[in-house]
Amino acid sequence: MTTLGGRSSIGRSDLWQWIAASLRARGDQILVFVVLVAIWQVLSMTLGSYWVGSPWGVATRFAAGIADGALLRQASYTVIEAAAGFVLGALPAVALPFALRRLPIATAILDPFMVGGYGAPKLALAPLFILWFGIGIESKIALVAVTVFFIVYFSTQAGIRALDAGLVRMAQIVGASEQHVARHIVFPGAVPYVFAGLRLAMPYAIGGAIIAELISANRGLGYLLQLGAMNFDTTGIFVALAATTCIVFLGNWSVNALERRLLRWRPPSDVTLQAGT
Amino acid sequence: MNAPLIEIRGLAKRFAKRGGRGGRGGREPAPWVIQDLSFSVSAGEFLTIIGPSGAGKTTLLNIIAQIDVASDGEVRFQSEHAPVGDAKALKPGLACRIGYVTQDDHLLPWRTTLQNVLFPLAVQGRLNGSTRARAEMLIRTAGLNGFENHYPHELSGGMRKRAALIRTLVYDPPVILMDEPFGALDAQTRTQLQEDLLRLWNLGKKTIVFVTHDIAEAIALGDRMLVLSRQPSRIAGQHAITIPRPRDVRGIMTDPQFAALYQRVRGELQ
Numbered sequence: 001m002t003t004l005g006g007r008s009s010i011g012r013s014d015l016w017q018w019i020a021a022s023l024r025a026r027g028d029q030i031l032v033f034v035v036l037v038a039i040w041q042v043l044s045m046t047l048g049s050y051w052v053g054s055p056w057g058v059a060t061r062f063a064a065g066i067a068d069g070a071l072l073r074q075a076s077y078t079v080i081e082a083a084a085g086f087v088l089g090a091l092p093a094v095a096l097p098f099a100l101r102r103l104p105i106a107t108a109i110l111d112p113f114m115v116g117g118y119g120a121p122k123l124a125l126a127p128l129f130i131l132w133f134g135i136g137i138e139s140k141i142a143l144v145a146v147t148v149f150f151i152v153y154f155s156t157q158a159g160i161r162a163l164d165a166g167l168v169r170m171a172q173i174v175g176a177s178e179q180h181v182a183r184h185i186v187f188p189g190a191v192p193y194v195f196a197g198l199r200l201a202m203p204y205a206i207g208g209a210i211i212a213e214l215i216s217a218n219r220g221l222g223y224l225l226q227l228g229a230m231n232f233d234t235t236g237i238f239v240a241l242a243a244t245t246c247i248v249f250l251g252n253w254s255v256n257a258l259e260r261r262l263l264r265w266r267p268p269s270d271v272t273l274q275a276g277t
Numbered sequence: 278m279n280a281p282l283i284e285i286r287g288l289a290k291r292f293a294k295r296g297g298r299g300g301r302g303g304r305e306p307a308p309w310v311i312q313d314l315s316f317s318v319s320a321g322e323f324l325t326i327i328g329p330s331g332a333g334k335t336t337l338l339n340i341i342a343q344i345d346v347a348s349d350g351e352v353r354f355q356s357e358h359a360p361v362g363d364a365k366a367l368k369p370g371l372a373c374r375i376g377y378v379t380q381d382d383h384l385l386p387w388r389t390t391l392q393n394v395l396f397p398l399a400v401q402g403r404l405n406g407s408t409r410a411r412a413e414m415l416i417r418t419a420g421l422n423g424f425e426n427h428y429p430h431e432l433s434g435g436m437r438k439r440a441a442l443i444r445t446l447v448y449d450p451p452v453i454l455m456d457e458p459f460g461a462l463d464a465q466t467r468t469q470l471q472e473d474l475l476r477l478w479n480l481g482k483k484t485i486v487f488v489t490h491d492i493a494e495a496i497a498l499g500d501r502m503l504v505l506s507r508q509p510s511r512i513a514g515q516h517a518i519t520i521p522r523p524r525d526v527r528g529i530m531t532d533p534q535f536a537a538l539y540q541r542v543r544g545e546l547q
Contacts, residue, residue, distance in 0.1 A: 173370035
């Protein structure tokens with residue numbers, strides 16, 4: 001989110017050029033988007049807008065929701081829950097594999113429990129968390145944190161296990177201590193894997209927040225979804241879904257931007273090619 | 278020559294058998310990679326070691342560098358004995374006095390050329406004006422100037438080898454082990470790097486133990502040459518190379534001593 005500020009320093013003509021360039025680069029994507037909207041429109045016309053809200057109706061409601069601030073306010077609850085849970089889950093998930101790196105026995109003891117936790121359907125924990133933490137923001141944060149934790153834990157662990165032993169030996173030979181190895185070899189080597197986990201966990205974080213809201217909440221996008229369903233208001237549901245998608249896009253964009261900044265040393269791959277720089 | 282700097286007596290090595298489960302039969306113990314190997318290296322000497330592939334050359338260097346442990350025998354560096362049979366007691370690089378240029382360059386992909394070269398100084402806490410100046414001098418000598426801020430993936434194979442070599446030279450260890458450092462390069466780059474290495478060696482006259490499987494390279498570079506047999510490794514021959522220095526790496530094939538030595542070593546390698 002904070003990376004958004006970086007664009008403000010760019011002049012107006014630069015901005016137009018940037019938009020034009022992105023449009024050219026994304027022509028095919030726009031085409032796919034148009035086709036999808038067309039299918040949506042056809043479905044809405046054949047099934048009736050009672051069952052499938054029309055694209056135009058959804059767009060106008062979406063715009064109205066943004067204009068009067070109601071949609072933004074509801075979305076901000078969801079974003080705050082997802083972001084707080086994301087940070088709360090990701091930090092220990094990154095730290096723990098590093099702490100366990102030199103403790104193979106502890107790792108072996110913990111492993112089956114971690115695999116169990118990873119495999120368990122976290123969304124099924126939502127009722128339990130609501131019971132424990134109430135219907136406020138805390139239960140949503142807890143659900144998101146648990147969901148994010150296991151995904152990021154396993155990808156960080158994979159990064160540490162994929163470490164090139166030759167690099168460690170080289171460092172030891174030139175006089176690196178255990179801390180040097182951890183800081184200069186293990187950590188930078190694992191960062192790409194950490195980011196793979198973060199990128200994977202991001203939509204789950206937003207999904208987790210919304211599911212928890214669906215079950216019990218009086219605000220947030222999940223609440224809007226539930227409200228729409230209760231009022232037989234498919235357009236309202238579609239508006240909430242569209243807002244969710246926008247948030248996932250923004251989250252993904254933030255993770256990618258952070259990754260590009262931290263992983264400048266990597267040879268150009270599909271990740272950087274997508275940036276269209 | 279004075280007392281040997283490195284002394285190896287009756288060295289033997291075999292690797293631990295792979296875990297009990299899944300192995301086929303498991304009746305016999307793992308074969309010896311090295312058996313009853315003895316030689317010494319004097320201070321300031323450029324020793325080349327040649328042997329067929331799988332002769333345990335890398336294992337031998339790993340044992341001297343103390344990243345692998347001997348199974349039997351005696352390995353001594355100056356007055357210190359390397360542990361035998363106890364991998365936990367190993368001291369890799371023995372307090373930064375044994376440099377090791379491995380087959381793979383092992384440059385850190387997230388560090389630029391300059392940061393990679395400075396890495397040993399940084400972890401040894403010796404990064405200051407004069408060591409920095411030395412690093413820059415070495416980078417210039419090796420022709421890497423202009424590439425200081427490039428990441429390893431942006432360098433050619435030859436440049437990466439040079440960077441790895443300089444990374445070892447920069448902290449000035451008295452002994453440098455080199456394991457086929459120019460193995461994967463084309464002939465042109467290889468000759469160029471051999472010349473560079475001799476020039477850099479002339480700057481400090483370090484003790485170098487250089488492993489290769491290329492007879493011509495072993496003769497062109499070394500003061501003395503050890504020929505290892507097939508596994509289990511023993512010494513099949515030992516030759517002093519008296520071709521005068523400075524040597525012309527490109528023209529060394531025309532030296533009469535070169536041809537005679539080349540034939541003899543080829544015979545020993547059969």
